[in-house]
Amino acid sequence: MIKNILFAYNQVSQRERKGLFRECIPIEDVNAIRKALIETNNNILSLDLFTPEQLDEFINKHQPVDLAFILAEGYKDIPHTFYSGHGAAMVRKQLNKCHIPCALSGIESMEICRNKDLTYVKLRRENVLIPDYFVFDTHLRFNKIKLL
Structure with missing residues (x-):
């Protein structure tokens, strides 16, 4: 049976792949990943992800969505979601609300792994030796940029 598979990503040209992106x-x-997904003989619904609203509209337009293959690290129109440690998890939470299962990591592992401070706290709690560390909160820097 052919399934509708959402393929969501944050696409840029090589020239644009710097700084926030x-x-x-x-x-x-x-394009290479999309080609491989198409070879599964399923219906691939491609989306370059910019905003949460865009994702909701896309899902509503293409119902039913049977599975999501998500490479999006956040939302391109909200660049700090790439670096806050929560962007990828935000996308998965949005899909969970629509009852769409995701390939790859789940929400909890995404939140832990993308948030280095939380990762180190959990590792220390389990008596895993880790070096001293410092977490620089880039979220504040991005908010300042928006205000300027």
Whole structure:
């Protein structure tokens, strides 16, 4: 049976892949992954993700969505979601509300792994030796940039 698979990503050209968008996926990689997904003989619904509202509208337009293959690290129109440690988890939470299962990591592991401070706290709690560390909160820096 053919399934509708949402393929969501944050695509940029090699030239744009710097600064706030250095975590985004090059166009060539998106095209190669899309080609591989198409070879599964399912219906691939491609979305370059900019906002939560865009994702909601896309899902509503393409119901039913059976599975999501998510490479989006956040929302391109909200660049701090790439670096706050929560962007990828935000996308998955949004999909969970629509009862769409996701391939790859779940919400809890995404939140822990993208948030280095939380990762280190949990590792120490389990008596895993880790070096002393400092977490620089880039979220504040991005908010200041918006105000300027």
